[in-house]
């Protein structure tokens with residue numbers, strides 16, 4: 001007898017996880033798999049961070065700790081996030097979380113009334129849509145316009161959401177899955193709309209520190225935004241710590257205090273010794289994390305060339321993060337496919353190249369015609385990346 005609460009019918013998932021299961025099964029059957037589907041990292045957490053966790057365990061940091069996080073980590077994160085964004089955050093502006101992801105659901109639980117409209121990127125990280133609907137909100141998508149310079153926010157859709165009464169906005173710069181980054185003017189226009197219409201904004205900055213060149217920018221730094229922005233921070237990407245589960249919600253105190261009250265009701269506190277490792281991570285010399293970024297940059301640059309060499313593929317170079325979001329409408333037509341899932345399966349079967357499709361990142365929008373794939377380069381070696389792309393190119397040319 002099923003006695004599931006009706007809200008469970010509105011809970012989504014990361015459908016991309018199913019691709020991992022399928023790729024593993026393909027590998028277990030004796031095939032080579034080229035994992036372009038994984039948003040994980042195949043690089044180790046820096047040694048001083050691992051050492052700090054061991055030391056914290058030995059020092060007995062194994063009991064409960066404050067729900068909002070240990071003071072040294074809250075202070076260090078406030079200094080790091082505030083310093084990089086030109087904002088004056090203190091420890092009270094930080095609520096430590098077990099990863100970046102919990103900030104999404106906790107923000108919604110704390111701030112969104114049942115029936116309220118929430119703007120969110122689609123294609124986008126699938127948990128926004130899932131959590132908005134789970135908590136009884138109306139998920140109003142905004143997409144992107146594909147230009148020569150890259151994908152740009154569709155402001156018509158943003159304005160339509162505002163006209164429909166949106167009170168909240170999720171913004172993910174730098175973006176997963178599209179690899180898009182906002183030019184200054186775009187970010188400024190979004191901030192202006194947010195202030196003008198009195199919205200609250202969650203700035204998912206999971207890839208803020210993964211910009212390859214120049215200084216990253218946060219929408220929280222723009223005029224009027226600090227008081228209405230909650231920043232999602234994670235240790236997962238910059239420090240190759242995806243499995244440690246460490247992150248934070250950073251914003252005005254009236255909001256972070258409430259997020260911490262949800263911590264008490266959910267996990268009590270984020271793993272105590274892991275937080276000490278987090279302090280060590282924030283104290284690392286820049287060189288340690290530059291190494292991670294340099295290795296990713298080499299993969300990004302090679303993949304840019306190899307993807308764009310395939311007839312019928314258009315791939316913009318991501319300025320940050322781990323993802324290409326190539327447009328493959330012509331490639332699919334040329335190879336005899338009009339269904340992305342059938343295409344994905346055929347490529348996996350024939351070449352072992354495994355990737356996600358646009359539909360893993362939100363429901364298709366009205367009138368959407370182009371096909372896109374997501375190629376992650378964070379969990380594949382340069383050698384495998386090259387071999388996988390060679391196989392894909394040969395397959396595409398043989399059809």
Ligand SMILES: Cc1ncc(COP(=O)(O)O)c(C=O)c1O
Pocket residue numbers: 039098099100101102125172175176204206234235236242246247
């Ligand atoms: C855009 C975005 N936000 C949030 C997260 C969640 O990060 P974490 O693994 O730290 O929970 C991810 C992870 O892939 C992401 O891509």
